């Protein structure tokens with residue numbers, strides 16, 4: 065039996081840049097100082113391709129405020145009008 069939370073986590077791990085719906089904006093969240101910075105998803109697609117999984121990219125995130133490169137994560141939010 066699979067608990068819903070496991071399925072959700074697995075889906076996220078397998079998620080690619082191309083899977084992200086167009087009305088979602090991508091952010092990076094700093095583990096250390098909690099800074100949230102906007103990430104241009106189309107630049108990521110251009111650079112890594114739409115088939116690139118998001119999870120491995122988290123390791124490349126780096127905080128513009130404190131310079132932390134560890135344990136950072138992506139966050140998504142619906143586009144604001």
Ligand SMILES: [Zn+2]
Pocket residue numbers: 094095096097098099127128129130131132
């Ligand atoms: Zn930071």
